[in-house]
Amino acid sequence: MSTTLSRTVSMSRKDLGLREKDEELSVQSKKNTVLVSHGRPPWYGLDGTRINDAFVIGVAGGSASGKTHVARQIVKNLGFIPTVIILSQDSFYKRLDEEQSKLAHANQFDFDHPSAIDMPMFAACLADLKACKQSNIPIYSFAQHQRLEETQYLYGAAIIIAEGIMALQDPQLRELYDLKVFVQCDSDLMLARRISRDVEQRGRDVSGILEQYLRYVKPSFDNFVRPSAAYADIIVPGISNSVAIDLICTHVRQKLQERSNAFRPQMAIPKSHLLSQNPIPIEQLGLNILPSTRQTEGIFTILRDRDASHQDFIFFIDRLSTTLVEYALQFLPYLPHTVTTPVGAETEGKKVTCRYVCGVSIQRSGCVLERGFRRVINDVPMGTLLIQSNETNAEPLLLHAKLPLYIRLRHVAKETYVFLLDAQIGTGAAAFMSIRILLDHGVPQDHIVFVCFLVARKGGINILRKAFPHVKIVCGSVDNEMREGRLDGREGRKVWVMYPGMGQIGDRYYL
Known part of the structure; x- marks a missing residue:
């Protein structure tokens, strides 16, 4: 009986369209992170239905303004917290065809325009995580300028921090946030940070970085990113922002307490x-x-x-x-x-x-x-x-x-x-x-x-x-x-x- 059952139901990874290796892939972009602290408390009632969504924070700002740093500081300062996911908009760049890929490697493709990002997919994945469902997030390689076939499985967060330059620009995303944050930083400092990051982490040369910045990054910031600050609940400075982060953490703790569920x-x-x-x-x-x-x-x-x-x-x-x-x-x-x-x-x-x-x-x-x-x-x-x-x-x-x-x-x-x-x-x-x-x-x-x-x-x-x-x-x-x-x-x-x-x-x- 057991042999027959095993032969019948055991499907290979090839049948599922998957690779043999199931471990999380190591790629240059590791911004999507599950930070497990003290576990996920019940999000449902005695009738089995969901009564609490995950608490979602949207963090926007210019390129290299310090969005990821702010997100991690929020997590660090919250202290005794349940599971947290930091979800990066960078994972949702659209897949490039051969011609677009050549332009990208020549620093002639505009990655800073809203059209470069698959906003519907970003919103769908975030909506699933907010509704306490699992999501399989795309993995993007900055070295290849391409979205990879593999995905990263995420599940179980009580707090989700979605960060990206266009995190507040899209109305679908804004509808999902419980708290909207904009990180404001001096443009010279953002450029210096971007050069340092792209050289060290993404293997780019300085001339290509500057060309891309002047042609695409700066105009996009002026036309799309900076105006989205009007939707923010709080503006956080890109440096010396401990007071603002403390205020955010106090607000989040209060909201989590209001959502606590005495289930046991x-x-x-x-x-x-x-x-x-x-x-x-x-x-x-x-x-x-x-x-x-x-x-x-x-x-x-x-x-x-x-x-x-x-x-x-x-x-x-x-x-x-x-x-x-x-x-x-x-x-x-x-x-x-x-x-x-x-x-x-x-x-x-x-x-x-x-x-x-x-x-x-x-x-x-x-x-x-x-x-x-x-x-x-x-x-x-x-x-x-x-x-x-x-x-x-x-x-x-x-x-x-x-x-x-x-x-x-x-x-x-x-x-x-x-x-x-x-x-x-x-x-x-x-x-x-x-x-x-x-x-x-x-x-x-x-x-x-x-x-x-x-x-x-x-x-x-x-x-x-x-x-x-x-x-x-x-x-x-x-x-x-x-x-x-x-x-x-x-x-x-x-x-x-x-x-x-x-x-x-x-x-x-x-x-």
Whole structure:
């Protein structure tokens, strides 16, 4: 079964029109940056829909006025902040044909006119990031004067800083900004900076730089860039701008505070369940529970035993995860298929019809299921999500997302079936965020199969099922309670523990 499934769904990168190498490419332009600080807090409500967009700052100014420096100073001065993306307009130069490329290498192509920039693409990518979706940003090579075939994947920002000379010139872009900034700098200083930058970083000669500046850069600044300062909310000097940056950071912190979403307290333990004498029946939770047999009961007995040896725990966890994934395969699409047996007889069977399948584990306890997953579905892409609780308020935070290529490309994601792996669903906060991430990438809700060992009946499962009714949840067993406790003793942070549970499954497995 597993070999046939793997052969059916494992598509090559060539099938997707991609290169073998999946790492981020090292090119001269590295302005598009994801700066991870303290993670991305929830951007959605209990119904599963988005309630907060990313906060977008537009930073415009003349060439070499210090826009990128201002953007990075804002990030530095914000202090305790969630994930930030700095998005450069330079990535969105239009692709040049052969004749235009020759003019560019001869410093005779006007890169400073608004027509040189693909504004609709810039606005579309920024709109996706603002709406908490993924985007694949073009990569531009200044040495080749050309947009490359490769793209850079960006996702998960709570703050986006879009910077470029025309960042305030286009009305589509201005509509997306929550704060508009113009960096004002002396023209002589901008020219000196441009010469230094283009010689050192872009391999240009001084005469070519000066010719291009006088012919294109200066007229464009006078005609398009400087007039766009009228749209700015704040003017920032190109040097000695610490006071202005402090004002911007104070404003951004205030806006982020206004957008904060106290998600975990509502998700943690539905009080009606704790107080009710008649909790929701298991059959109404919409779970797909592994059929109970003497074998599975025996496996769970060993796994729940705190005195079980480490070797036994690993062996039976791998065995149970294999059984769970095999059970979960029923939620892939199948069609009748006729084959001929070795003796020449035709027989009817079933064949998996989906093109793309991948797995995503929620670190670190979700990684415990990976060995069983690969035993059943061999040679398919695997990804990981790192979601941890904020130490101060216990809110879930997205700290890292390394998703398979099938999910990162939206046109492929809508055809992809994803097995989401985690050890258990207790409060449901991590499960909720993980599902929301997949939906943001375009994976259909009914293409997500969540596989776990345990589900807490009185935890967040009821809210999770109401928010995402079409997600298939496959579990080995259902525990009845969640109990309040303290992490690391009496003075530790309050946590909810599944009871009777299996303890900290990741810690026990990777001990």
